[in-house]
Amino acid sequence: xxxxxxxxxxxxxxxxxxxxxxxxxxxxxxxxxxxxxxxxxxxxxxxxxxxxxxxxxxxxxxxxxxxxxxxxxxxxxxxxxxxxxxxxxxxxxxxxxxxxxxxxxxxxxxxxxxxxxxxxxxxxxxxxxxxxxxxxxxxxxxxxxxxxxxxxxxxxxxxxxxxxxxxxxxxxxxxxxxxxxxxxxxxxxxxxxxxxxxxxxxxxxxxxxxxxxxxxxxxxxxxxxxxxxxxxxxxxxxxxxxxxxxxxxxxxxxxxxxxxxxxxxxxxxxxxxxxxxxxxxxxxxxxxxxxxxxxxxxxxxxxxxxxxxxxxxxxxxxxxxxxxxxxxxxxxxxxxxxxxxxxxxxxxxxxxxxxxxxxxxxxxxxxxxxxxxxxxxxxxxxxxxxxxxxxxxxxxxxxxxxxxxxxxxxxxxxxxxxxxxxxxxxxxxxxxxxxxxxxxxxxxxxxxxxxxxxxxxxxxxxxxxxxxxxxxxxxxxx
Amino acid sequence: xxxxxxxxxxxxxxxxxxxxxxxxxxxxxxxxxxxxxxxxxxxxxxxxxxxxxxxxxxxxxxxxxxxxxxxxxxxxxxxxxxxxxxxxxxxxxxxxxxxxxxxxxxxxxxxxxxxxxxxxxxxxxxxxxxxxxxxxxxxxxxxxxxxxxxxxxxxxxxxxxxxxxxxxxxxxxxxxxxxxxxxxxxxxxxxxxxxxxxxxxxxxxxxxxxxxxxxxxxxxxxxxxxxxxxxxxxxxxxxxxxxxxxxxxxxxxxxxxxxxxxxxxxxxxxxxxxxxxxxxxxxxxxxxxxxxxxxxxxxxxxxxxxxxxxxxxxxxxxxxxxxxxxxxxxxxxxxxxxxxxxxxxxxxxxxxxxxxxxxxxxxxxxxxxxxxxxxxxxxxxxxxxxxxxxxxxxxxxxxxxxxxxxxxxxxxxxxxxxxxxxxxxxxx
Numbered sequence: 001x002x003x004x005x006x007x008x009x010x011x012x013x014x015x016x017x018x019x020x021x022x023x024x025x026x027x028x029x030x031x032x033x034x035x036x037x038x039x040x041x042x043x044x045x046x047x048x049x050x051x052x053x054x055x056x057x058x059x060x061x062x063x064x065x066x067x068x069x070x071x072x073x074x075x076x077x078x079x080x081x082x083x084x085x086x087x088x089x090x091x092x093x094x095x096x097x098x099x100x101x102x103x104x105x106x107x108x109x110x111x112x113x114x115x116x117x118x119x120x121x122x123x124x125x126x127x128x129x130x131x132x133x134x135x136x137x138x139x140x141x142x143x144x145x146x147x148x149x150x151x152x153x154x155x156x157x158x159x160x161x162x163x164x165x166x167x168x169x170x171x172x173x174x175x176x177x178x179x180x181x182x183x184x185x186x187x188x189x190x191x192x193x194x195x196x197x198x199x200x201x202x203x204x205x206x207x208x209x210x211x212x213x214x215x216x217x218x219x220x221x222x223x224x225x226x227x228x229x230x231x232x233x234x235x236x237x238x239x240x241x242x243x244x245x246x247x248x249x250x251x252x253x254x255x256x257x258x259x260x261x262x263x264x265x266x267x268x269x270x271x272x273x274x275x276x277x278x279x280x281x282x283x284x285x286x287x288x289x290x291x292x293x294x295x296x297x298x299x300x301x302x303x304x305x306x307x308x309x310x311x312x313x314x315x316x317x318x319x320x321x322x323x324x325x326x327x328x329x330x331x332x333x334x335x336x337x338x339x340x341x342x343x344x345x346x347x348x349x350x351x352x353x354x355x356x357x358x359x360x361x362x363x364x365x366x367x368x369x370x371x372x373x374x375x376x377x378x379x380x381x382x383x384x385x386x387x388x389x390x391x392x393x394x395x396x397x398x399x400x401x402x403x404x405x406x407x408x409x410x411x412x413x414x415x416x417x418x419x420x421x422x423x424x425x426x427x428x429x430x431x432x433x434x435x436x437x438x439x440x441x442x443x444x445x446x447x448x449x450x451x452x453x454x455x456x457x458x459x460x461x462x463x464x465x466x467x468x469x470x471x472x473x474x475x476x477x478x
Numbered sequence: 479x480x481x482x483x484x485x486x487x488x489x490x491x492x493x494x495x496x497x498x499x500x501x502x503x504x505x506x507x508x509x510x511x512x513x514x515x516x517x518x519x520x521x522x523x524x525x526x527x528x529x530x531x532x533x534x535x536x537x538x539x540x541x542x543x544x545x546x547x548x549x550x551x552x553x554x555x556x557x558x559x560x561x562x563x564x565x566x567x568x569x570x571x572x573x574x575x576x577x578x579x580x581x582x583x584x585x586x587x588x589x590x591x592x593x594x595x596x597x598x599x600x601x602x603x604x605x606x607x608x609x610x611x612x613x614x615x616x617x618x619x620x621x622x623x624x625x626x627x628x629x630x631x632x633x634x635x636x637x638x639x640x641x642x643x644x645x646x647x648x649x650x651x652x653x654x655x656x657x658x659x660x661x662x663x664x665x666x667x668x669x670x671x672x673x674x675x676x677x678x679x680x681x682x683x684x685x686x687x688x689x690x691x692x693x694x695x696x697x698x699x700x701x702x703x704x705x706x707x708x709x710x711x712x713x714x715x716x717x718x719x720x721x722x723x724x725x726x727x728x729x730x731x732x733x734x735x736x737x738x739x740x741x742x743x744x745x746x747x748x749x750x751x752x753x754x755x756x757x758x759x760x761x762x763x764x765x766x767x768x769x770x771x772x773x774x775x776x777x778x779x780x781x782x783x784x785x786x787x788x789x790x791x792x793x794x795x796x797x798x799x800x801x802x803x804x805x806x807x808x809x810x811x812x813x814x815x816x817x818x819x820x821x822x823x824x825x826x827x828x829x830x831x832x833x834x835x836x837x838x839x840x841x842x843x844x845x846x847x848x849x850x851x852x853x854x855x856x857x858x859x860x861x862x863x864x865x866x867x868x869x870x871x872x873x874x875x876x877x878x879x880x881x882x883x884x885x886x887x888x889x890x891x892x893x894x895x896x897x898x899x900x901x902x903x904x905x906x
Contacts, residue, residue, distance in 0.1 A: 085755060180803045184717055191710035191718070194730040194777070197770050201741055204748030267511045274508025291515045296889060297522070298831030300860040301882050304867045308875065309525050339518045346515075370497055372504035393736070400738025402834035403860075407867060427740050427834070434747065435837050452744040456737065463736040 030070040033162030037065025056176035069162030208449030227413035248413035252423030257398035259334025268345025295343035303407030306336035326422040333408040348390030389469035396462035402427040530879030537628035538620040540662035566599040595622040625680040625873030675846040680873025690848040691856030698765020707776030735774035743838025758840040759855040772825035779821020783814040816903035823896040833860035
């Protein structure tokens with residue numbers, strides 16, 4: 001089930017070697033441009049009556065030359081790397097005989113992959129036919145040309161850019177401003193990666209989900225009560241079509257999250273109240289970091305703890321009082337997830353309780369209320385919106401949590417709200433659908449992306465609402 | 479009037495007891511909550527440490543091995559190649575039979591052979607290869623015990639439990655008792671655990687391949703996330719104009735920080751593996767995915783660190799004619815660096831413990847060899863833990879806990895480093 005894909009890693013080693021040659025060449029050309037640019041600006045400055053006649057320091061002219069040499073060539077290099085394989089694929093496939101090209105795109109892809117693996121020496125000669133062997137030869141030739149051309153073009157562009165910049169050096173050239181402008185753009189690009197990541201997530205998940213909904217009607221997915229994503233291997237098989245009803249997964253996810261909240265909210269909230277209102281400074285400074293260790297424990301550790309310690313314990317406990325408890329009960333997974341979320345709830349409520357102005361506390365205490373009365377009747381009502389926001393954030397955490405449920409919750413989707421039974425969750429299904437050898441286009445894998453889409457938007461919505469509530473609450477007391 | 483006041487005081491006094499009791503109770507709830515948190519943490523750590531500690535020792539059995547050329551199936555004066563292909567398992571089996579001559583039934587013989595690990599064959603092979611003179615000799619050799627036999631010697635299985643429910647049978651226990659009474663058992667520190675890759679046999683499985691995979695993955699993550707994160711933070715704090723695009727970027731960063739990690743795995747699968755056709759199971763893709771995931775953490779903490787730099791430093795630099803960029807890179811960043819490093823280390827610690835997105839991009843393969851580069855198939859420590867935890871062999875439970883202890887050790891180390899940096903930063 002967990003076998004690695006053998007294909008093409010030798011090839012990647014090769015291509016990494018080649019890419020690093022190109023890359024090192026590029027670096028060398030940048031360095032040369034830097035020194036030439038700096039040197040030339042010095043010469044020009046000295047001949048114009050001293051370095052002070054230059055607008056910028058000589059090194060800025062050097063930087064400028066290096067950037068001109070490096071940036072365009074780097075773009076070309078990256079573009080070439082991305083375009084190389086698809087481009088060669090097109091040429092090789094167009095050279096194949098007509099009967100081969102008449103195959104479906106999935107089959108043609110497999111056929112082509114064999115050609116590539118053979119060309120890279122990963123597949124035995126006996127595995128491929130003559131046509132594929134010929135294609136492999138043309139593939140290797142094309143790859144050779146492409147690599148040669150890449151080195152040549154990238155080098156030429158770098159030389160050209162560097163030379164242009166060096167020739168432009170004049171005392172009145174504002175090299176420093178020029179370099180700094182380019183740098184600002186680089187900084188901007190770095191921060192724009194966050195936007196691109198979101199865009200990438202939305203697009204990748206959305207595209208695959210749309211392909212899924214072309215096979216399975218969206219209403220069946222959203223309102224179907226049965227989830228069993230077994231697709232037929234043969235068309236005439238009994239029970240050929242799997243059913244992709246999302247409701248049992250949602251109920252299972254919410255059930256486990258609810259159990260988690262039953263643990264995390266009381267413990268987290270009460271600890272936060274105790275630590276911020278009652279505990280001495282010293283006790284607090286020791287206790288808080290210790291409890292925050294719980295937040296740093298990797299989720300896979302919680303999963304192990306849930307599956308091997310908590311779940312058997314709960315089952316034995318249930319059996320001793322005459323209850324039948326599934327060995328992968330929602331209770332065990334929820335309980336451990338609750339433990340994981342305690343520090344999260346604690347630090348959020350801590351922030352929020354501390355944001356309530358002291359004047360309110362003092363007024364209440366001054367009227368003769370006890371501390372607990374002040375907390376329950378003054379602080380908590382005032383902090384309620386913030387705490388609700390914090391709890392929403394914690395719920396979104398619980399819904400998106402993966403490892404604990406993968407290891408401790410069930411696999412089969414059962415529509416129940418009994419926490420002693422095994423239920424499955426959205427994240428568990430994503431993992432089981434995608435781990436292992438799958439064809440990428442089957443409805444099973446596409447279903448995982450549809451689930452991913454739902455997960456992304458549910459957590460996004462929860463976060464937006466929660467952040468809005470918390471911000472409104474903060475503004476109220478500022 | 480005065481009577482009324484008196485009545486009120488009386489009422490208040492009567493209710494006071496109740497109110498104080500409620501106050502006490504409330505305080506108790508708070509203490510209980512803190513205590514519950516402590517108890518959970520303690521149970522979790524105790525469970526893992528008590529399960530994992532035995533995995534750091536390994537049991538050996540002293541077997542009187544007869545290196546007969548006959549059993550090995552080699553001719554005298556055989557070359558290295560022939561020696562390395564010789565039948566060492568036959569030698570071990572024959573030697574075990576000689577030590578326990580009473581064993582006759584076929585199933586008992588199988589049980590007898592099952593006490594020694596498969597790995598022992600390779601030990602013998604290495605010994606013979608280094609000293610071919612051993613052939614034909616008799617020698618006492620410490621052989622690695624099978625994980626089941628070891629579990630009895632470590633006292634994890636007791637005779638009282640029903641025989642059908644345990645892997646170690648009564649006869650095996652008798653033999654092991656006999657060996658122990660003869661002083662023919664020994665325990666030693668489990669070096670294999672740190673020097674070997676994954677294996678199907680619990681006693682031979684180690685975390686070296688996973689550690690190396692984690693190292694390569696984190697290396698890629700750091701190389702990508704650190705510069706990009708710091709540059710992004712610099713842009714947002716020092717250069718970004720107040721406009722729509724900046725708002726868009728900030729909203730995106732905040733949202734990405736809360737996106738479930740598994741969604742990043744889906745991104746990696748769809749974009750880097752299916753679209754860009756990067757290799758599956760490779761630390762390269764794992765590192766890219768984790769860097770996208772840790773980027774928000776690094777950006778947010780770096781921004782806080784840059785914000786905390788006193789404006790006087792900026793003004794002084796600008797005042798003597800430095801440009802905005804020079805001010806930032808020569809003066810602001812060096813001052814903010816400890817804070818930035820603290821945030822980055824915490825982000826790296828998160829990445830080290832992360833496993834869900836890596837499952838999506840195929841880093842769940844069974845890996846025996848350590849990866850040599852970022853494009854080799856690899857697995858990481860948390861995923862190795864996941865794989866072992868899933869494994870039906872009982873011997874893997876202690877391995878899992880031990881691997882968790884190693885992982886937690888690294889995490890504690892990284893967090894301690896972050897706290898140390900923060901402390902130094904604060905005192906400045």
